[in-house]
Amino acid sequence: MKKLINHVDNIVNEMLDGMTAAHPNRLRRLEGTTVLVRKDAPVTGKVGIVSGGGSGHEPAHAGYVGPGMLDGAVAGEVFTSPTPDQVFEAIKAVDGGKGVLLVIKNYTGDVMNFEMAAELAEAEGIKVRQVVVNDDVAVEDSSFTSGRRGVAGTVLVHKIAGAKAAEGAALDDVHAAAESVIKNVKSMGMSLSPCTVPAAGKPGFTLGEKEMEIGTGIHGEPGVERTDIKPAAETAEILFNKVFQEMNMQAGDEAAVIINGLGSTPLMELYIFHHAIDRLLKEKDIRVEEAVVGEWMTSLEMAGVSFTMLKLDDTLKKLLDAPSNTVSWKRG
Amino acid sequence: MKKLINHVDNIVNEMLDGMTAAHPNRLRRLEGTTVLVRKDAPVTGKVGIVSGGGSGHEPAHAGYVGPGMLDGAVAGEVFTSPTPDQVFEAIKAVDGGKGVLLVIKNYTGDVMNFEMAAELAEAEGIKVRQVVVNDDVAVEDSSFTSGRRGVAGTVLVHKIAGAKAAEGAALDDVHAAAESVIKNVKSMGMSLSPCTVPAAGKPGFTLGEKEMEIGTGIHGEPGVERTDIKPAAETAEILFNKVFQEMNMQAGDEAAVIINGLGSTPLMELYIFHHAIDRLLKEKDIRVEEAVVGEWMTSLEMAGVSFTMLKLDDTLKKLLDAPSNTVSWKRG
Amino acid sequence: MITTGTAENWMENFKELILQNKDELTTLDQAIGDGDHGINMARGVQEMHAMLQEKTFETPGALLKAAAMVFISKIGGASGPLYGSALMKIAAEAGDKAELTDQDLLACLEAGKKAVQQRGRAETGEKTMYDVWDPIINTFRGEETIDWKAFKKAAEQAVDSTVDMHAKKGRAAYLGARSIGHTDPGAFSSRLFFEALADAAQEEN
Amino acid sequence: MITTGTAENWMENFKELILQNKDELTTLDQAIGDGDHGINMARGVQEMHAMLQEKTFETPGALLKAAAMVFISKIGGASGPLYGSALMKIAAEAGDKAELTDQDLLACLEAGKKAVQQRGRAETGEKTMYDVWDPIINTFRGEETIDWKAFKKAAEQAVDSTVDMHAKKGRAAYLGARSIGHTDPGAFSSRLFFEALADAAQEEN
Ligand SMILES: Nc1ncnc2c1ncn2[C@@H]1O[C@H](COP(=O)(O)OP(=O)(O)O)[C@@H](O)[C@H]1O
Ligand SMILES: Nc1ncnc2c1ncn2[C@@H]1O[C@H](COP(=O)(O)OP(=O)(O)O)[C@@H](O)[C@H]1O
Ligand SMILES: [Mg+2]
Ligand SMILES: [Mg+2]
Ligand SMILES: [Mg+2]
Numbered sequence A, B: 001m002k003k004l005i006n007h008v009d010n011i012v013n014e015m016l017d018g019m020t021a022a023h024p025n026r027l028r029r030l031e032g033t034t035v036l037v038r039k040d041a042p043v044t045g046k047v048g049i050v051s052g053g054g055s056g057h058e059p060a061h062a063g064y065v066g067p068g069m070l071d072g073a074v075a076g077e078v079f080t081s082p083t084p085d086q087v088f089e090a091i092k093a094v095d096g097g098k099g100v101l102l103v104i105k106n107y108t109g110d111v112m113n114f115e116m117a118a119e120l121a122e123a124e125g126i127k128v129r130q131v132v133v134n135d136d137v138a139v140e141d142s143s144f145t146s147g148r149r150g151v152a153g154t155v156l157v158h159k160i161a162g163a164k165a166a167e168g169a170a171l172d173d174v175h176a177a178a179e180s181v182i183k184n185v186k187s188m189g190m191s192l193s194p195c196t197v198p199a200a201g202k203p204g205f206t207l208g209e210k211e212m213e214i215g216t217g218i219h220g221e222p223g224v225e226r227t228d229i230k231p232a233a234e235t236a237e238i239l240f241n242k243v244f245q246e247m248n249m250q251a252g253d254e255a256a257v258i259i260n261g262l263g264s265t266p267l268m269e270l271y272i273f274h275h276a277i278d279r280l281l282k283e284k285d286i287r288v289e290e291a292v293v294g295e296w297m298t299s300l301e302m303a304g305v306s307f308t309m310l311k312l313d314d315t316l317k318k319l320l321d322a323p324s325n326t327v328s329w330k331r332g
Numbered sequence C, D: 001m002i003t004t005g006t007a008e009n010w011m012e013n014f015k016e017l018i019l020q021n022k023d024e025l026t027t028l029d030q031a032i033g034d035g036d037h038g039i040n041m042a043r044g045v046q047e048m049h050a051m052l053q054e055k056t057f058e059t060p061g062a063l064l065k066a067a068a069m070v071f072i073s074k075i076g077g078a079s080g081p082l083y084g085s086a087l088m089k090i091a092a093e094a095g096d097k098a099e100l101t102d103q104d105l106l107a108c109l110e111a112g113k114k115a116v117q118q119r120g121r122a123e124t125g126e127k128t129m130y131d132v133w134d135p136i137i138n139t140f141r142g143e144e145t146i147d148w149k150a151f152k153k154a155a156e157q158a159v160d161s162t163v164d165m166h167a168k169k170g171r172a173a174y175l176g177a178r179s180i181g182h183t184d185p186g187a188f189s190s191r192l193f194f195e196a197l198a199d200a201a202q203e204e205n
């Protein structure tokens, strides 16, 4: 394990302090917590939005804290959901009187910890609503299981719910906007190499010199299929087809698209991958104004990519294009 | 070599098409070339700015094409300077009548190829001036050698020269602004793992499981010292001290700072690194409004980081803060 | 008979067993989860140990409630809320009794089991820690005194039963049928939880 | 005596030698540069070969000028402008003569050497390709006819002389003293350039 760190136990702490040190006019750390909030939180008269999860997915989630997106981000240990008390601190700090929306990625741990935090907040009279993002089509959908994972599509929930909240909308309306993204966003990823949780010291899985894994989760959860390494165009087709088949889209529809690097895949390769995706979009006659290509929801230093597509209607598009000014997502 | 690519010979081509496909309203590829220009190039009455170099440093340079920064970016093969004819095409396409500034990173190949392009352009009556960025203090400075390499500091030259040009300044003044950045910007990098030029198929160098290299160049050029792997804080101190010692800065001065990931170093580690840098800055009482932490001038999938510092005066600061709207650098 | 001292030994034994099996738990979680279960649990029990060093308690219930708070606020992940909620309900059931009979204890464990079920929305056979909690409590429900050897044996068997299960909850569920053939990490740590209790209770006698 | 055919053989021989030594050139460049010299040169000579297949030329000068244009526009890096500029000046010096005597050829090579020097701002002893061009041309300057065996030998020796040099130009200069002990890749490819010429000229005779 070769990492640019100091003590394994101090990673999240130093990372968070590094973030506030880098962005002192944007971010503030709640003392004694692992919560970063907007410098000016709480914003009176605006619904607060809190997200978060295990660390190791940077720029998620603190990179999306700021005007037009999140009010607070709660960081857990690497790949481990944060605890209820931390989430509760975030809720208290961002509540501007109109209540708080929790944006949770669908992992058992995240759901349970955020839920416990919501119980604590409600006990103190803060209005809280939750949404659970489950965009990863690599996992079979089923009401008998914990269901699909939340991955890069989460960022679009942040953006669109954030824009709705910035308009001054009520908690229920911000909640509805988030749900409408969740209903229409699907993702799928693949990996060429694993990643190493610092405290574990060894990779979460192994792949042969000529192997790749289709459907890997952002915590290195094993995927759905292990195959010989394929050309970028073929890989793009596998991910695209699976995502597309789960969406209800027609020729002429408009979509937002994220090409998300998982950590160590160079931007060069992400654009090569998008080159293939672009052809598939054109074949299906799906319109995309500008694809978002980069690292948005990573898995430490995993090599690989995920493809996310959100079906847009006029309302979603307007909210997506609305201004946001965060460290990692600037629009308008 | 595990890469998300199709044919090794088609990498740059597909990457460039992938970029225009992703950003059709921002970027335009000059047909039959490896040049990307602003969609609206040439901008009449504005000095054009062209940069470029070998590919593999994404988002440099096409990510910086747009209002407030570059007018054109010329891509060579991976880690290989583009040829004079390509640079010449870029110059012609962005000349809005006020001449063109070439921003060149100081590598023999880049200097020679851009110089030949300038000769071609001047022969056709286009005013061209050049600046050569040489911010890498890992290399000894000397007038008897080709001198220091150009690395991440180049992005600040793009930003500041771009802002000056956007003001409508004359070529000589844009040139002077660029030179003033070059005089005041220094960088140094280190690596934890090498990278593989796709056509070569094997890593450019090797490092032991417990080794790191100080002073590595962005093409995997061997650095100045190979040592046992050190904690992030100690590594930060080595890079900071070397950079600082080459700068003429006093307590109370203001600086711009870039923490640049070389490719596969997670953002988490870059912030941990910055956490250490921030302390060193505070010790010296150097003011930094917001540090720029991310991937700006990469080396394919190399693991490592570089530290860049630019001493600011009022003029440079104003230009740095001026609006820019490119794929990878948005301000104001 | 569970005194405050027994409760403390239970928790300290749990700490020891978790630390001894930390790598094993991580390895199990790497196979069908995200590889942090050993790390998570170790963090939790170490913090709990530190807390126990600092504070003294009058009743088993008070001690277990404090342990629950540490688990809730220090572990995170799936296991934090599950162990935390379970211990919280165990403590609530214990109330302010100074000593718990085996029957009291079984009522406590029943409450803990229900907490795991509710918090995790877990059913039996879904390959989670619930597949240790549920059969153990079912086996001993209604007994006057607990045969601690049999108790440990039951926990061990329950863990083994998870190997052939097809995971439906937790991260392992993402693997679908590929989860079959592996031991559930949370089931394994739950066995340690009950083993720690058995050892503490046996020492007592 | 260099005819158009000799010039073509020269370039085709160069192509063959580069392709045969592509990995070696890359390995040399990995040691003290960025590992692409073999790739760059291979790309250039293949494009040049394709061009030669397509076009026919009246004079050595015309052929070498066309080769220069390919090198300039297809290689990039440091070697593209250097070989391109050198061939451009060689072609200019050859003018429109149908045949070049050995003396004409030496004048051409002298012009090429100056182009390398100017374009690269190179001096002798700086561990670049100039350290092959300069000694070779100095050795044979003024000779009536070229002893091709000696010519090849001189090129080989010149390459070897770069091993002990401390690089001052090109990427290897970044290494400072650590560049000592390695052969300069561009010097090695320049030797192939001259070897290709010698082989073509000898065939001719
Ligand atoms: N819904 C659930 N109900 C009961 N137990 C669960 C549930 N989800 C997960 N678990 C238990 O939690 C264990 C994993 O814990 P841990 O690795 O610490 O958390 P995470 O999965 O968040 O990384 C699983 O092995 C399983 O026993
Ligand atoms: N300033 C220079 N003058 C003469 N030759 C040079 C100079 N700089 C580099 N070279 C030659 O170019 C060779 C490297 O070529 P190549 O690897 O293709 O380009 P790059 O260095 O741009 O990757 C060196 O080995 C050296 O012989
Ligand atoms: Mg976890
Ligand atoms: Mg090169
Ligand atoms: Mg886990």
Ligand SMILES: [Mg+2]
Residues within 6 Å of the ligand: D029, D033, D034, D035, D036, D037, D077
């Ligand atoms: Mg080279």
